[in-house]
Amino acid sequence: MVLIMVQMRLLQPSNRGRPATLPRLIAGLLYLQYAFDLSDEEVVIGWVENPYEQYFAGERYLQTEVPRDVLSLTRWHKRLGEAGVEELLAETIEAAKRRVIKASSAKRVIVDTTAMETAVAPPTDSRLLERCRVHLVKAADHFGLKVRQNYNRIAGRLSSQIGRYAHAHFKRMKHALRTLHSRVGRVMRDVERQVESFAEQSRNTLRELLDRTKRILGQKSKDKNKLYALHAPEVECIAKGKAGKPYEFGVKVSIPRTHKEGLVIGARAMPGNPYDGHTLAEALEQAAILSDVTPEVAIVDRGYKGVAIDGIKIYHPGLRRVISRTLRTIIK
Incomplete structure (x- = not known):
């Protein structure tokens, strides 16, 4: 634990601004999070309620409030990166070799792959198109762009109709999907025509959203390397042959x-x-x-x-x- 604290302390930013959360606390929370498969919010709530977890994370006295900025564990995840997480795993292996396993046990291993699922909604065509339109309209409002029509009422109704038609009315579903497709394309082109008038940083943000929208508008059902989530382009469709969950x-x-x-x-x-x-x-x-x-x-x-x-x-x-x-x- 001492080695982890020293290495994590080196990742702290400069003296400017508010001090970062203590590395000992973050290391303990990360261990508890992955040991019990908890989210950021769940591990913090459990830490407040459990004095044993507080002692494990370095506290000497009982705490009744959430520590400052611990809910933003995502920033520490990014700061640690792949190398930092590997250091944490290596330290747990060393601890296990001292009391739990023999070093020779690592000579015979079982290797398997699994799908690390991402928190994304089912990536149906209608859902992806509607998310693109919503994000484009929000971006237009944020940057002060003029969109001729946002289709808030029509697109929402079409998206719900497509979900109902998918069970039996396939021709109606395809017609509604084409209509929604064209409406999203209109909003995208309205935003695209006004992108060049912004500063570079704002233009890059809008360009990224427009590129992902174009990718969703152009992809077909049988295409490879499809975009399954607007906010997470790294998500892939993985088929592991499970009867209850064919695709992850x-x-x-x-x-x-x-x-x-x-x-x-x-x-x-x-x-x-x-x-x-x-x-x-x-x-x-x-x-x-x-x-x-x-x-x-x-x-x-x-x-x-x-x-x-x-x-x-x-x-x-x-x-x-x-x-x-x-x-x-x-x-x-």
Whole structure:
């Protein structure tokens, strides 16, 4: 914890302005947040109600109020970045190696990928078009642009009609969708004609919104690399073959963990929804760096079939017929 505090303290800004929140408090809150899968608001509320969590985060006396600016943990997330989060994970691995696991446990790992879902609404065409129109109208009001018609009443009615028509009235749904598409295009062109009259910073903000709107207006149902959320362009559609949830919207993440104890020794986002086998080498490299132990055996599922890495034995369920009974038990 001392090492984490020193490294996080180096990330604090200069002496100008209000001092940042104490690194010890932030480190404790981040650990509690990920240990119990809590949001920023939930972890702060639990911290106020639980004296044990306060003591864990460095407080010496009982606190009855939320610390200053702790609700904006997002800024600390950005300040830490990928390297800072990896340092936190490496410190938890070192703590586990002292009391919970043996260092040799990291030589045999299980590697799998999952979808890290993003908080986005179902990305239907009507919803995306309506969100584009709403954001364009708000931007026009904020920057003082004149829009000939904002279609607040018509577009809202069309969006609700499309949701009802989708169950049986497909021709009516397509007609309403085309109408909404044309209305959004009109608002976009009204804003686009007036962009050049603004300063560079404001112009860049509007350009970014216009580019995303054009992308949504131009994409088709069968296109690749579609935009699924106006506020989060990094969101991808991931199909993991689940019966209850065929498609998930977020970013693919590779997670290596020890085979015996199940301790997570790595976590890395894999943007672009790559083939699982192409992520294995990067995941094992990160696990070796964070745990200071080079994996020798990797147990994976059939999604990694066909991949080979020098110096590492890779086992997957497709090998059960040609391996020993002991290895067959390990793969299970």
